[in-house]
Amino acid sequence: MFRDTLALCRKDLRVEWMTRITSLQVVPFAVVIVVLFGFALGPDPKQLRPAAPGVFWLAVLFSCILGVQRSMSVEMSDGAIDGLRLAGFDPAGIFLGKLLALVGELVGLEVLLSILTAVIFGVTLASFWLLVAATLLATVGLVAVGLLYGVLLASSRVRETLLPLLFFPVISPVLIAGTKVWQAALDRHVSTGIGWLELLGVFGAIYVAIGIVSFGPLLEDA
Amino acid sequence: MSSVTLFPMSKVDRIQRALGFVALIGLLATVGFGLVWTPPDQFMGNLVRLIYIHPPLAWVGFIAYGMNFLTSLAYLWPRTRDLRWDQLAGASAEVGVLFTGLVLVTGSIWGRPAWGTWWTWDPLLTTTALLFVLYLGYLALRRVPDDPKLRARRSAIAALIAFIDVPVVYFAVLWWKSLHQAPTVLNPLTHKTYIHGSMAWTLLLGFVAFTATYAWMLMIRYRLGADEQQARVADVVLALHERQEEGR
Amino acid sequence: MSQAIELCRAVAFAGSFPLLAGVDLSIGSGEVVLIEGANGAGKTSLLRVLAGLIPVATGSIQVLGYDLLVERRSVRTEVGLVGHQSFLYEDLTAHENLQFWMRRPAVQVIEAALERVGITGRIARTPVARLSTGQRRRAVLALLVARSPRLWLLDEPHAGLDTEGRELLDGLITEAQRSGATVLISSHEIDHVSSFATRTVSMSGGRINSSDGGNSTEDVHDVS
Numbered sequence: 001m002f003r004d005t006l007a008l009c010r011k012d013l014r015v016e017w018m019t020r021i022t023s024l025q026v027v028p029f030a031v032v033i034v035v036l037f038g039f040a041l042g043p044d045p046k047q048l049r050p051a052a053p054g055v056f057w058l059a060v061l062f063s064c065i066l067g068v069q070r071s072m073s074v075e076m077s078d079g080a081i082d083g084l085r086l087a088g089f090d091p092a093g094i095f096l097g098k099l100l101a102l103v104g105e106l107v108g109l110e111v112l113l114s115i116l117t118a119v120i121f122g123v124t125l126a127s128f129w130l131l132v133a134a135t136l137l138a139t140v141g142l143v144a145v146g147l148l149y150g151v152l153l154a155s156s157r158v159r160e161t162l163l164p165l166l167f168f169p170v171i172s173p174v175l176i177a178g179t180k181v182w183q184a185a186l187d188r189h190v191s192t193g194i195g196w197l198e199l200l201g202v203f204g205a206i207y208v209a210i211g212i213v214s215f216g217p218l219l220e221d222a
Numbered sequence: 223m224s225s226v227t228l229f230p231m232s233k234v235d236r237i238q239r240a241l242g243f244v245a246l247i248g249l250l251a252t253v254g255f256g257l258v259w260t261p262p263d264q265f266m267g268n269l270v271r272l273i274y275i276h277p278p279l280a281w282v283g284f285i286a287y288g289m290n291f292l293t294s295l296a297y298l299w300p301r302t303r304d305l306r307w308d309q310l311a312g313a314s315a316e317v318g319v320l321f322t323g324l325v326l327v328t329g330s331i332w333g334r335p336a337w338g339t340w341w342t343w344d345p346l347l348t349t350t351a352l353l354f355v356l357y358l359g360y361l362a363l364r365r366v367p368d369d370p371k372l373r374a375r376r377s378a379i380a381a382l383i384a385f386i387d388v389p390v391v392y393f394a395v396l397w398w399k400s401l402h403q404a405p406t407v408l409n410p411l412t413h414k415t416y417i418h419g420s421m422a423w424t425l426l427l428g429f430v431a432f433t434a435t436y437a438w439m440l441m442i443r444y445r446l447g448a449d450e451q452q453a454r455v456a457d458v459v460l461a462l463h464e465r466q467e468e469g470r
Numbered sequence: 471m472s473q474a475i476e477l478c479r480a481v482a483f484a485g486s487f488p489l490l491a492g493v494d495l496s497i498g499s500g501e502v503v504l505i506e507g508a509n510g511a512g513k514t515s516l517l518r519v520l521a522g523l524i525p526v527a528t529g530s531i532q533v534l535g536y537d538l539l540v541e542r543r544s545v546r547t548e549v550g551l552v553g554h555q556s557f558l559y560e561d562l563t564a565h566e567n568l569q570f571w572m573r574r575p576a577v578q579v580i581e582a583a584l585e586r587v588g589i590t591g592r593i594a595r596t597p598v599a600r601l602s603t604g605q606r607r608r609a610v611l612a613l614l615v616a617r618s619p620r621l622w623l624l625d626e627p628h629a630g631l632d633t634e635g636r637e638l639l640d641g642l643i644t645e646a647q648r649s650g651a652t653v654l655i656s657s658h659e660i661d662h663v664s665s666f667a668t669r670t671v672s673m674s675g676g677r678i679n680s681s682d683g684g685n686s687t688e689d690v691h692d693v694s
Contacts, residue, residue: 003573011559011570018561018597079555082523086557087571088547148383152376156366166359166380169352170387173394180398195397203390207383214379369485458486465491468511468675 001093008089008097013104015074022105026066030113033059038120045122052121053182056114057175061142063109065164067102068146072154081154081219091216095147099211102143103136110135127185130193134181134200141174141204144211151218173203234445241438248431255424269335274424276328278432279321280350286318286436287357287385294381297374308374309451311381312364313443315357317436322354345396352391356384370454474499474621474652475520479529482519489515489524491676497654499620502647504663505656507673513656514553516673517623520654521551534620550619552627556610560599564589564609567598571613583616584609587638603630611642622646622653628662640666 016022037055041047075081084094114135118125125131149166153159177196184193256274263270293311296302329347330340341347364377475497482490490512497503505513518524520533522542531538536545558567568580584594587608598606607630614622622643628636643653644666657663664670672679 007570007573011562014566015559015561074559074561077560079553079557080559082553082555083557083571085523085543086521086546086549086551087573088543145383149380152363152380153366156368158366162359162362162366165355165362169355169359170383172352173387173390176394176398199390199394199397206386206390210379210383210386214382217375218379367485369483454486458483458488461486462481462488462491465488465676 001090001096004090004093005096005100008094009100009104010097012071012074012098012101016101016105021070022067022109026063026070026105027109027112029066030059030063030109031116033062034113034117034120048121049123050183052117052123053179053186054175055121056117056182057138057178059113059117060106060110060139060178061168061171061175064106064139064142064146065167067106068143068150068167069160069163071098071102071147072150072159076154085219091219092212094219095151095211095215096208098147099140099143099208102147103139106139106143107136110139123186125186126188127190127193130181130185130190130197133197134178134185134193137197137200137204138174138178141200141207142171144204144207145170148207148211148214148218151215154218173199177203238438238441238445241434241441245431245434245438248427248434252424252428252431255420255427260420260424269332270421272328272332273421274428275432276325276332277425278428279325279328281429282432282436283318283322283325283350283353285433286314286321286440287353287388289314289440290318290357290381291385294378294385297378298382305370305374305451306448308370308377309447310440310444311377312361313440313447315360315364315381316443317439319354319357319361320439321432321436322350322357325350326354343395345392345398348395349388349392353388356387360384370451472499473497473532474501474534475654476532477529478531480519480526480531481528482515482524482526484515484524488676490519490526492529493676493678495671495678495681497652499652500647500650501669502643502653502667503655504660504667504670505654505673506658506660506670507656507679511673512676513673514625515676517551517553517625517654517656520621521549521623522546523551548619549621549623550614550617551623551625552607552610552614553625556598556606558598558606558609561597563595563597564601564612565594567609568613568616572616575616579616580612583612586615586642587612588634604632604635607631608635608638611639615642618646618649618651620651622651624653624655624657626657627655628657628659636662 034055037051037058038048041051041055075084114125114131117123146163146167149163149170150159153162153166156162177199181193181196181200184190184196252274256271260271260274262268290311293307293314297304297307297311326347329350333342333347334340360377360380363380364373366373368376473496475495477493477495480490480493481488493512493516495516505516507513515524519526519531519538522533522536522538522545525542526539533545534548538545557571558564559570562570564584565580568583569575572580584590589605589608589612593601593605598609601609607627611627624643627639631639643655646653655663655667660670669681671681
């Protein structure tokens, strides 16, 4: 399973390296969202500052759904998903490999985006390790749910429209918790942040577990 | 097909009719008692009468989703795998979404005069709204046409994903609110509302009546689905013959 | 001669559409079988069923000793399917694709296979998306060469290949047969393929119509 995880992860990162879709399309898109929120909320720093965590996480959510769509379309093009079945890859390995690769890509995006948000929303990034832990845990949960629904809808022609409807309600706890940890971190209330970290961890663990168990049966459907 | 062999049709019809009858009488009685027999509340006035339908509606929503979860599990479990569980799950989710919608509407109607606002970010309210959207998505997924077995497996896993999310959402919203120190909303159930004997009985009647209504609707929807399934089986047999005819 | 493939009244569906409407077929190991039939006769579906990609609903099916009703997954790694889809990642090079699909074998294995099909130098280092149809097909064949499966399932393999490519393919099929592999070829180029096939099977309406040559224990059954 770990060999397959590594193989899939390496392959997905290689595809990203060759196409630069995430770095040249999704990252700029996230930047645009943050700037647009800036316009919508007005130039008053007193209003911008408390909104910064929420804006950051919304931009991450939208980027995540693009990332999931992209990650699935790589497998759907020219029957690669059948190829994976024929080559005997372990389904849990496929899930974990794609999860790792996408989490990696998104973490890169989040680093850039957090700096940008801090700059244009006028906040100082404080409690560094709390931010890092929250971002990692939240991203794992988001990507796990996204990939689960992605493969659930892999074979259907309505993937683009149905995925957001299924994805966003389920990950709403991540949005709440992610925003809260960020607020706590920026206000240097580290202790309040820890509870939210636990929630993010539980969420991620639940959906990674469901993914490992159910990716096999779902892949057979695709 | 198999439902025909399990129970003779007439018996099922009789059960369904009896259920429908109980539900109708119960609902009528709840309306009558709720509007006439019970007194208005000292503080809430006539508004308190919503209490006879709002909690029962919410209750039905919960048992509907619980049923959806259990039947989905039953489908995923290899030993009990049967397409009828899947149909039951779909039927229950449909009824659940309907009742959750009604819960939100009645809650809003209550909230406006009682709290002065149509909507408040109360944990229970917010969770209910999310529940509604979650299962709307589930129903949309069920509508995507595919092979019945594949669709059943996919739907069952989606039901699992949605159901497990509910407590996480609830706790997230609960903590989210508690950190905000928002003005506490007067909960009319616990606050100064004296439940008279007649009120308690009417509320109990409401629970029974709405549960019967749920069972009745579930049964109708399930049997409709079973009929569709039967028609599909007949279609498949026909298609197989046509396919073989091509070869002649 | 042991049987590589044994199907009895196999029925397979896509949704409620019957892809296979009761197929009886048995093929011994080492045979090269041509499957012919009009478009929509069920040739592609038959190959995908044999590869363990599509489940059989009723009937029985044994491929390379595996009962596909019980386990469809084990057989997959032992068959080589060349279909209308290439199963290649368009953004990766042929070399990288082989590396991934072969799960990182020795570099020499990949290079030998690519050289065998004439993909060398710059072409091997170009993303598959920029290759021509024929070159892609050669890359797929290279994967087959490198994996050397026991059962080759070729779905219209000559389409899109130039003369040289066709000769290459014919050579690969002969080599495979000599090494003991079983080969099924669905094709519309009946004259060409039947020149080296050990027998011909004709399909229509999701069933086998007739079969000549070889050990034809199966034939037309009327499914009532």
